[in-house]
Amino acid sequence: MKNGKAFPIPVKAKYSCEKCPAYCCSYPEIEVTPRDIERLARHFSLDYEQAEERLTKYDAKEKVRLLRHQKDRVFDSVCALLDQKTRRCSVYHARPGVCREYPDSNRCGYYEFLKFERAHQDDPHFIALT
Ligand code: SF4
Ligand code: SF4
Known part of the structure; x- marks a missing residue:
């Protein structure tokens, strides 16, 4: 620290989304805010109501708006x-x-789970289901 200024310590990610089939995107309750819907509406050139209707669904029990899912x-x-x-x-x-x-x-x-299962199966492409 030659000039006496602190600098941020780089945090190295210990996971690789490149090697993962997107577990996090399979989570059923991905909550969105009005700001998220506005951003998505702009991305798809839709108005707010259209984006809300097409991309999200309302969970009446939890009183939250979630991203819609598709079969995978x-x-x-x-x-x-x-x-x-x-x-x-x-x-x-x-x-x-x-x-x-x-x-x-x-x-x-x-990713920890995926890594563990791949090592256990001795298969770098194995996809363990949760
Ligand atoms: S589950 Fe983790 S490793 Fe996989 S895509 Fe999501 S953030 Fe990346
Ligand atoms: S918008 Fe959907 S696909 Fe994109 S990161 Fe979020 S959960 Fe995954």
């Missing part, structure tokens, strides 16, 4: 915005806040 070939279902071919988010730059924050540390619990 790996998991039972995944977020409707996941590209099933690439296993990547199709709206990456417009994705909801909760997707930006996850996993909120340098470790991802799903």
Whole structure:
């Protein structure tokens, strides 16, 4: 620290989304806020109500709005915005806040599970189902 200024310590992620079939996007309750819906509406050139209707559903029990799901070939279902071919988010730059924050540390619990199962099966491509 030659100039006496502190600098941020780089945090190296201990997970690789490249090697993962997108477990986090299979979570059934991905909550969205009005701000998320506005961003998605802009991305798809829709108005707010159209984006809300097409991309989200209301969970009356929990009183929250969630991303819609689609049937998936790996998991039972995944977020409707996941590209099933690439296993990547199709709206990456417009994705909801909760997707930006996850996993909120340098470790991802799903990835730890995947790594453990792949080592256990001695198969680097094995996809363990939760
Ligand atoms: S589950 Fe973890 S490793 Fe997999 S895509 Fe999501 S954040 Fe990345
Ligand atoms: S919006 Fe993108 S990152 Fe978020 S759950 Fe859907 S596919 Fe995954």
